[in-house]
Amino acid sequence: MKAYVKKIERLVSLNRLESAIDNLLSTIGDYEPIDDLARSASRDLRNYVISLSQRLHEAEDNRKKGVTTEADLSRERRTISNLLLDLVADLSKYPDFVRYLNDLEEEEAWKRATTLNTIPAYEEYFSAYPNGKYREQTKALIAELEEIERAKALEIKKKAEEEKRRRLQQGGAAEIPGTPSYASGFAAGSTQAAPPEPQTRPQNQYQTQHFSGSGRTAPHAEGAEFENLYAIIIYVATLFIPLVGLGFGAYIHLAKVDGRPKFNKASRSRGTIMFVIGVIMFFVYLGQMGGY
Secondary structure (H helix, E strand, C coil), X not given: CHHHHHHHHHHHHCCCHHHHXXXXXXXXXXXXXXXXXXXXXXXXXXXXXXXXXXHHHHHHHHHHHCCCCHHHHHHHHHHHHHHHHHHHHCHHHCHHHHHHHHHHHHHHHHHHHHHHCCHHHHHHHHHHCCCCCCHHHHHHHHHHHHHHHHHHHHHHHHHHHHHHHHHHHHHCCCCCCCCCCHHHHHHCCCCCCCCCCCCCCCCCCCCCCCCCCCCCCCCCHHHXXXXXXXXXXXXXXXXXXXXHHHXXXXXXXXXXXXXXXXXXXXXXXXXXXXXXXXXXXXXXXXHHHHCC
């Protein structure tokens, strides 16, 4: 009954008196009294609500006709609101109607629980109606859902353990039968020799010994030797150019005849430039060689 009373009170608080009255009349119309006494009480309740409805419509009509003012209408609506609130607050005078309202609310609560079909939903219903119509069904459904959850938890745990075992098996180092395990041998203090280190490839192109897995000369050895010889010629020529620049630059700048410079000032300046360029090229050459 509490939920229904709150519903009517909310409609009244929103000044929706027409909706509140219509809802009351509709609920009373659906209600079926269990005996003559309840039937008489239901009739009285219905007539009282109808009288409030008629009073409200009369006030509205008088305002439209100009018989009363807007203030009169507001005052009359407040009076009817208070009468409605007093009525729903004192519904205990109609015990059979209250029983009907409680049954309606229980049905709605049960419908919500079955729609959600969860343990918390059924527990909420059972908490509100511990002796309700669906008490035994609620207990059975809660037990069933708990069993389902336990089964799911066990299945999840089982799958997690299987996945863990699978990963451990995949992560473990599978040893080939008959093959010595160097790692395990050293870990146990074995004197077994360690596996031979793999041959390494030449570090730069000046190494003329060519790598092959068996120690024999690779098929392209002759071509590789030719490439190395060509590279040496290029680097020697590259070294020759800065040395020539250094030599000519120094000669032009420093050469003297009878204690006087052999070349004029402009030539000596060009010689200085050649010397500087030669120095720069020489250091560039050294830098390139350092990369190898």
